[in-house]
Amino acid sequence: MEVMVQTDTKICYGIGHRKSSIQRYYDSLLKMALKLMEYEEWLYTLGNRNSCSKTDLDATFMATKWDYYNQSGVTRPCYNCQIAVSDGLIVNADIFQNPGDTLTWQAFMDRYHDYTGKYPCRPVADAGYGSLDNYLYNLKNGIELVQKYGNFGKKKDRRFQKRIYNVLNWKQTEEGFLICPEGRVLDQYEGDNISRTRGGNLHISQMYAEKGHCEGCPRRSHCFRFGKYRRVGKNVVMEELQGKVDENLGCEEGKGLCRQRSIQVEGAFGILKQDRGMTRFRRRGLKGVKMEFLLNCLGLNLYKYHLFWLKQRANNLIGKLN
Template identity: 35%
Template sequence: MFKSYITNDNLLLPPSLGEMIPQNDPVRVVHRIIEQIDLKSLYRKYSHLGSHAYHPRLMLKLIVYAYLRNVYSSRRIEELSRNDIRFLWLSGMNVPDHNTINWFRSGRLKGMLKEVFATIVKFLEAEGFVSLERAYTDGTKIESVANRYTFVWGKSIQTRTGKIAEEINELWAYAESVTKQELLQEAPLLPEDISSEKVREVVEKIDETLRDVDCDKKIKQKVKRVKKAWPEQLERYEQQEKILQGRNSYSKTDPDATFMRMKEDYMRNKQLKPAYNVQISTNDQFITNYSLHQTTSDTTTYIEHLEQYKSLYGLYPKESIADAGYGSEENYLYAQEKGINTFIKYNYFHKEQSGKWMNDPFRSSNFYYNEKQDCFYCPMGQPMRLIYIQKQKTKTGFTQEVHHYQAVRCQGCPLRSLCHKSRNDRVIQVNHRLSKLKAKEKEKLLSEEGLMHRSQRPQDVEATFGNLKNNKNFKRFLCRGKDRTEVEFGLLSIAHNLAKVAS
């Protein structure tokens, strides 16, 4: 026998949607938490004029729950709002169309979603789910929706600008040789000083000079051609350099995206693709802070990321744990100044623990240093004296001091072939301040607490990235522009946190 069923029949009483949804369903967690948080800052983005809008709390619930369900398309969210019981229960039978959903995500939430995110994290802290005193930090690169083959390279602009300057200088020299007079009192154009206005002025003067002179017709034709083409070309380069803002590249279809090497390439050949460098801090696999950056290196993102942490919660984490990608002199000093206890590895930290590294007498880091006399001693016991101090600036403008020490009497030394291959006496470079910071960090990393953090970090922050990319299948942004992609990742982070509460 089979159980009977009747289709297409009117019910005497309408069913209750809430009775069809289990009490432990994630949709109830989304509803409960978003219903309790303060959204006054979001309300201010609405006007009292015009027709009534969907309630922002309703819209936020719908989108966050959609992201929790791995649904990121606005059209798909609209479809589920019409047909899915959970969405219908969550929205109170309201069905916003995909344009409304997309505008709320890209317009209403832009510039203020981080405040909503922080409010939810504070709520989770009050509930005992998360702590803001410890932050495990790491970064990953997520591809932009931009076209992968419409790129602009900063070095190509510099190369082309240099060729233009070189050819203009040749035209100057030719015009002066033909007219037997100096056209310009100033020095030739340099690539770094060249501009569209200056090129237009110079080419115009060369054209006027050669107009009434009997010279090579090909040169005259070239002058007329460059008079029209080069100023326009340089104006385009100037606009591109404004967009680059010191970066090496950008995509024409998403100027905020920078070309980065992606590990997730299908052929595993680390192909360059337009992407954003996403940084997160986690605690017990809950995301407590996120930020998007246009630089490929994690090192330069650390200070900005922690400053945002401070702006969201009014405090810095008491403990900051990160991998070797963040171990720089600037970052160590910054954390020390802010009172943050760091457990951040540096380059060669693991290699330093190997016997091969520690027992190598020819490695400069193993040379004995006499602090009073400010000299090192080579493997033969000969002093290496300070010859000069070099000051250099990083990309962020941070100044480093590098001391150079040179050995004496390397000629005829029986260990020279094992020690170095330079023709002259060996020179080593040492950053004393960084060496002291590394030694202090090494001591903490090798302690019991450091070992605990080092084992916990990949389980905490790297596992979170694995969940976002693989379980939630979020490997490429859907929106263009840094502001919109930041909103996308913010919604994903909120969904991730609420899913953990539900589980």
């Protein structure tokens, strides 16, 4: 613009006018600058998210389950609703913007601690909450490890057990080294893979391979596709934590806790969706959506309390008649 002013360049637009070369450069740079400003504005709105809705900037596009409420299979702007249920009552509820459940665990537990002054003893949760960060968080705050991890259910699945090339189905030696389907022991240490989790904790995997690097193995083409030979990682800390989860959930008490989680939590969500008609939020924005969700949870608790009161009164009347 300064050059055009100094050279007295005429700025023209419209049909029948020919732009000068300096004006064409100026218009191109201005267009890119405006586009960059638009990108910066959207990046500021997104924050740590990967997407948002133009009609509700706080909502995040999520791949919801294919069920009665979603027959399209496409992503939709949603909020991640979390509840904790005990004895039929919702004792904690919150709204999150991230689609995964893993990153909601610590904030959800901190919210419960802020309102009650303590952490829950054995909060059972499904596999979406089992991660190294969450397990270490539980140990730090005295919470028992009763949250499933990703492959917890697969270990008992008969179809999954037939996948002989998956390391979870491989046998181990007394020293803890894996044995491949061909009978070869992967006991050659080849260094560590060190990374950081989202929570900042160290994730160290010890890499092991077979002594002969799978030379001459007839199952070589079926066992792996990438790399020169098969390598497996061993995370000692994570395996120990997962072993503790297997111990806690493998006993009869742990199985009962898992059944109660399915009955109470899924039952509460079923009442909110089916009976109360809460299949879609009427408000927009994180603040309005959270208020609407908490009011619905409060209404469910009052409904449950009223049922408990009616049942208790009926029992007292029956006792007096007897």
